[in-house]
């Protein structure tokens with residue numbers, strides 16, 4: 001009893017002290033707040049603030065970037081400059097000047113590559129840096145041109161965060177508030193794949209910012225609200241109605257394949273810039289697809305295939321990722337994506353049976369012609385071989401599944417089921433396990449063993465039959481797919 005009384009009076013005393021301490025705290029807080037605010041306010045409440053201004057000169061397009069950030073209590077930050085992208089190196093060299101915009105701030109170029117030290121009075125509310133990024137012209141020939149992916153001219157600018165953004169110390173997975181703002185000539189419009197043209201984000205991680213796309217120019221803009229996408233292209237291209245309709249159909253097909261929809265609208269930028277007939281190259285990034293296409297753009301199978309392929313990378317590559325760039329899984333990322341793109345476009349009626357067979361024969365041709373002398377292949381050929389391998393493996397796997405289940409199940413359906421899985425990074429072994437787990441209850445033991453063997457790449461051969469009417473024939477010593485009995489469909 002006594003003990004309880006003692007505790008109660010003790011508690012009352014403690015509460016009094018707490019209230020007293022709180023009042024003191026309020027008084028102190030008020031005193032601090034009423035002091036004159038420093039003249040140098042942050043430009044916004046975002047921890048990182050970028051302002052992008054195009055500098056359009058006669059022969060060279062540049063982007064001026066003003067970067068503002070809050071200084072830390074050490075009074076020192078390290079700025080990290082862009083380093084590599086795709087096959088490209090030395091992106092930092094494209095940055096022509098880095099200078100400070102406020103007094104009391106100094107820059108020191110470090111011996112460590114691509115790093116600059118910024119020194120400022122501790123807790124400076126606004127550290128302001130300006131740098132100028134020199135943009136290459138859009139490529140005329142896309143072979144080995146991935147380093148040219150940031151590009152610009154007098155009509156448009158296309159940037160990827162990773163290739164031009166400088167940022168202070170930032171752990172890739174830590175989220176920060178960021179503001180990215182285009183300052184543009186009157187006739188220009190700006191877009192970012194961060195879901196708004198002037199993107200103010202309450203929290204974003206470094207990885208997402210680096211994978212974002214920034215487009216500006218005198219652009220043709222088409223909103224496709226049903227498919228939750230925005231198309232942008234240089235205005236002088238004039239996208240025809242058949243092209244826009246086809247794009248809409250491809251988007252619809254991909255949305256049908258995915259069960260989980262991404263909430264942010266997709267920014268699809270089309271740049272018809274290549275001079276050769278068959279220049280088609282694409283890139284799938286954060287809420288964005290970029291397609292680089294031949295100049296005289298036509299609504300055709302190549303365009304639908306490229307767009308489908310890039311859309312499918314939003315799952316196969318971005319949600320289901322290969323661990324540490326595991327080379328052994330490129331066949332899955334690229335070749336399976338090719339299989340899906342072609343199959344889905346064919347089954348939806350967007351491409352004809354003839355187009356479908358032509359595409360498969362191209363993969364078959366590539367496989368037969370490059371396989372025997374692999375040691376002398378260029379990097380590009382090596383890559384393309386994996387596309388062909390993945391598509392042929394897919395056809396083989398599909399043949400096993402459909403014949404074992406009497407068409408009740410398919411490889412396409414298996415992959416569709418796999419899109420339901422949470423985002424993850426997989427090794428070769430983990431991927432095989434996921435595939436086999438998905439098929440376990442549906443296939444016979446023999447069929448499962450055959451698929452396991454295929455996944456180990458022990459037997460990459462073109463399958464004899466693909467669907468009801470396409471068969472493998474030998475034509476002048478070369479294996480080709482033809483319609484059974486010359487007619488089909």
Ligand SMILES: [Zn+2]
Nearest residue numbers: 309313334337
């Ligand atoms: Zn790809």
